[in-house]
Amino acid sequence: MNEQVREIGTQIKVTINGEEYTARRGSTVLEICEDNGIPIPTLCAHDDLKPAGICRICVVDINGGWNLETACTWEVHDPDTVITTHSPRIRRARRAILELLLAEHCGECYTCIRGGNCELEDLAEIYGVRDLRFEREDPRFEPDTSSVSIYRDMDKCIQCRRCVRACDELQAVGALGVFGRGPESRVDTFEGMSFDEAVCTNCGQCVAHCPTGALQEIDHTRAVWAAIEDPEKHVVVQTAPAIRAAIGEEFGLPPGTSVTGRMTTALRDLGFDRVFDTNFAADLTILEEGTELLLRLQAALVEGKDVKLPQITSCSPGWIKYIELFYPDLVDHLSTCKSPQQMFGALMKSFYAEEQGIDPEKMVTVSLMPCTAKKFEAQRPEMADSGHQDVDYVLTTREMAQMIKEAGIPFTQLKDSQYDEPFGDASGAALIFGATGGVMEAALRTAYEIVTGREVPFENLNITATRGFEGFKTGSIVLEDVLDEWSFLEGVELKFGIAHGLANAHEVMERLRRGEMDDVHFIEIMACPGGCLGGGGQPIPTTDVIRQARANAIYSEDEGLPIRKSHENPHVNYLYEHYLTDGPCGHRSHELLHTEYTPRGFRLKK
């Protein structure tokens, strides 16, 4: 109501609990308190989301008003603001809120996947809740186990709506809403559909933003334990690029600690027969997808064919389901390449099994992914080109950490070890798949060199234009002095775009539909904010600060690797020489490494 807006950003003095502090005008009381180490309990607030001010646990006293205000929503504009964060009535109000929530929160903490990492449980601890003044409510819901990736137990829901807001604000999917009102209200899907029927991308951002165990991944740990403990089974695991920069957080290491070597050791200790790097398949993806792009460009520029450009990446299964659901008519823009996980899976039970003389029936392929949508992807009926389900189980970063803890492996103290051959040493290009823009950077490193015979003209091969967390980035690179066979690309300015988080993907697709992307050749889209390093299966919490730390870890590991370009991965080259002998996008690779898409969703009814 005041003439505040113009002045946002200037420094002002505020009083908190009698002490003076300097603060940025326009920041919230919560931000100021966090910056100054003053504890404020929160539940509905999340750094990724707009403030909602609905759980009310963060109430504070502003200028001694008759009522309390929420720290997470109250922006301080007035230099004389006097804030009190603890007083008898504040404590009583917070405690009342907490006990009201606990009294309708049904579930045993010790059987809960979020035990030890639950914001509600943490507050109960802080507030010393030993008994409840309110009678406990009976359960209202049946757990929803219908989905292949996400499990719902809404009796644990505290209606903070972080899932609803993540699905709306970050992902523009709108799969979740609040139904009914008052004490009867609940978080649910359209018409109360089960999660497998709901229009949902399985991205897991709702899970990653839930403060409690109400939303979780569908558990694969039990099946994996059974496989590992079965002596008949040859159990292999592949690990996605984004895991190594994050799984350490589950063991108390600071975000951004790269733990590649310790992770491989832990997996071996756990009993996996082989520990492989998904990065191998990421390198393979670059060759396949890069070739596909060049072929599309050739078809368009030389043969004048009506091929779909821009080509859009297909590594992210949440994104794939999103486009199938919301832009079913535009799926032809997608690269036909399977995601690295699925390329790897298809090769394990074919190439690898043949080479090693293992009966694929006796093989169990596990993948360790930062992602819940990968669980869905692995179970898509078409993902069985090896003649078997290519990937049997998908563990999230969180699930794997739990297994390592359960096994009693002292993760942080482990010695480093290498990945197993024949899929060891992958390139740094593959590693950066874990961050938004990484696929594009990797593709450019390879495509530019294929076409021109020279390395990309950037210092240390770092294409900084592809990096960072801006929602949608564009850039271009001019192809000059190209090799003879690519003469049709001489002088072409290769334009690319990079989006992460489905809300940004939505913008891109709307623009594409309006014809505003006609001059763009290649777009990378990742379903999750930040790319896989911010995936729905990553350690909780994930925030921009944490994403940045994980990205830094990934990029610095890339810089330190001997091989930085996918086409220099010796194992990939071996594969093309000995198995996929008709080369990238050849017949054999099409059978194993490419796929098709399934239009679905509400829009199909039209």
Add this chain to the structure above:
Amino acid sequence: MKATAGVDWCEVVDALAEKHDRKPHALMGILQDLQMEYGHVCPDAQIEVALALGISPTHVSDVISFYHFLCSEPKGQYVVWLCQTISCDMADKDQIAKALSDELGISFGETTGDGLFTLEYTNCMGMCDQAPAMLVNDEVHVSLTPDSAREIIAGYRREGGLG
């Protein structure tokens, strides 16, 4: 009230979007019209509304679930909303409730077998000076007695039977 079977919702909703606008702020108007015409807003209609306004079907249905006068399941042709708030309560709304229940052979929250009537409670409807009061669809009936309530029902029964 029109039947929903076989309706081309795309067409119906398109006409309503033309009338109200194709933006989210037109949602309530469109839902209210559908509710008036068909007695509820079925899921298929909700999906069309969502597509027409560019919002998620989930948010169409969560909006419906918020408002007492909107629903996604069919109710009776006549929805009787008896006011349960204090002034009507003090004016013996319980007797009216009993008369309605007896007359229709259903409890509150239920619909008669012939699909003609649904009985519901509602909160203060602004007729406190003429309590007890009820709405039947959007018609207001005030200063009710058990007898007058029964007569009103009989009137609608005749009308509905004819219609």
Add this chain to the structure above:
Amino acid sequence: MGAQMVLGPYTPGAAIDAALKMKRSDVVVTVRESGLRGRGGAGFPTGTKWMLAAAATGDEKYVVCNADEGEPGTFKDRVLLSDHADLVFDGMAVCAYAIGARKGFVYLRGEYRYLLADLEATLERMREENRLGKSIAGKDGFDFDIEIRLGSGAYVCGEESALIESLEGRRGEPRIRPPFPVSAGYLGRPTAVNNVETFALASRIMEKGAEWFSEIGTDESAGYKLFSVSGDCENPGVYELPMGTSINELLTTVGAEDAVAVQVGGASGEMVTRDAFNRRLAFEDVATGGSVIVFGPERNLLDVLENFMDFFTDESCGQCTPCRLGIRRLLNGVRDLKKGALSADDLKMLRGLSKSVAISSKCGLGQSCDTPFASILDAHLKGVAQ
């Protein structure tokens, strides 16, 4: 009934004509000087609200007439809209002129749909008479029109930011405030939301002047007020009385001399018992949007409290924890108390809970639950009624 100043005869268009004789800013000044405070319950000074809306920047501004009238026991807006719609709509036009809005909405509660046809007809007539539309009353550049939007059965939509959410096609859940609607309202633009009666009074003030209004009532609560009276009295209905009228006077007027308690301000208001009937109906004493419910000696006040807590439980939007879960606990507590199954400790705990809910809830619904809870409980314990 009563003074008949607001509800008396009115020449349609008179308020607009009077306003157009003034500069926009003088209209605001006049409303400020009249001392008019919002009649929707909160009593915010109307002139200040209009001044803020006029000063706010926005490519569009809006005027919203809050006709959601859902507070138990109030129906005066219904009477205004039934019989004095011209007065209300002219008031909206005056506001539009004052703040620079070109579009107005009437948010009419779904329960009043039966009024819709007549109200649309009035708007149509106003358009014909050039009291709405382009260059209203010949004033170049003063374009304004009114659209009626309906509610669909949700009390909380009377809260102005929830109302705006509903107008925008969402669940009627109150927004974070600040920012207030005057700076960021409908579609994020400056919006003046006022009660039906407030607009009617603004018209009268244009017609009769600020002084006429400010001289009536008390220092802090100027003018006439419409009271909706129901419950145990001989003549329920709408009464027009000066602000500051004592409860006693009102009860005499409506024929309720044996009243033992009155609930002033509806379910979210305060219960006043016989011993305090000399208290005044004014913002500085017993504040009210106009609902007065009278209770005779036969009433069980716990029934009343149960009815109100049931009402809040039913009407809570449910977004914030204390209101969603706390009020139901209060309701259950009242039920236990009625059964004699509530210990003194539990009662004390509930009183504390009620306070906590009130100070920590997001909007006026949850925030006001303690007023009835505490005052009715006290009245009951005093044993004024059965």
